Amino acid sequence: MARYTGPSCRLCRREGKKLFLKGDRCMSDKCAVVKREGAPGQHGVSRKQVKEYGRQLREKQTTKRYYGVQERQFKKYYELAEKKPGITGENLLTTLEARLDNVVYRMGMASSHKEARQLVLHAHFRVNGKKVNIPSYIVKPGDVISLKEGSRDSAKIKELIERMQTAVIPKWLEVDKENVKAKVVSAPAREDIDFEFNEQLIVELYSK
Secondary structure, three states: OOOOOOOHHHHHHHHOOOOOOOHHHHHOOOOHHHHOOOOOOOOOOOOOOOOHHHHHHHHHHHHHHHHOOOHHHHHHHHHHHHHOOOOHHHHHHHHHHOEHHHHHHHHOOOOOHHHHHHHHHOOOEEEOOEEOOOOOOEOOOOOEEEEOHHHHHOHHHHHHHHHHOOOOOOOOEEEEOOOOEEEEOOOOOHHHOOOOOOHHHHHHHHOO
């Protein structure tokens, strides 16, 4: 399935909640979810009774869109989560949290997951000193993520480093803001995820 390239705000309106796909814009009065009620399209404002399957599907779509993951990849994450010990839904979310692009986002070095993905694709970051330009790379406890030294000269990167200084860092990351480094001190836990997910609905959907 091709990656969605349309307006990001349309996705937020479809799910009826802020997915923070546009970074700072999502926190302002310009946010489309605030300005325009209802889903996009001529029938978006109509009130329809959502059945259980619809709720399950919307939760899966919300999670996919929040993390910027495509359908096939998302299903693979779910299958991996099933095989792990513990609760499947929590395993799914913590695996998504451990993606390299999400780590860059959690470090405060990007205003959205999309921007973090671009930074990783353009090889601005190193994992344990080695070049990694795969956004889906899964980090492990002990891994050190650092900014490539040559990237500091970029005006955009300088702007992002300034932004990073005020970022709220999750407890599973230990961030050196001065040197733009982050160490994964532990695997992400469910309580570390501040976005409101109902992962049980996703489990129910795939269990059909």
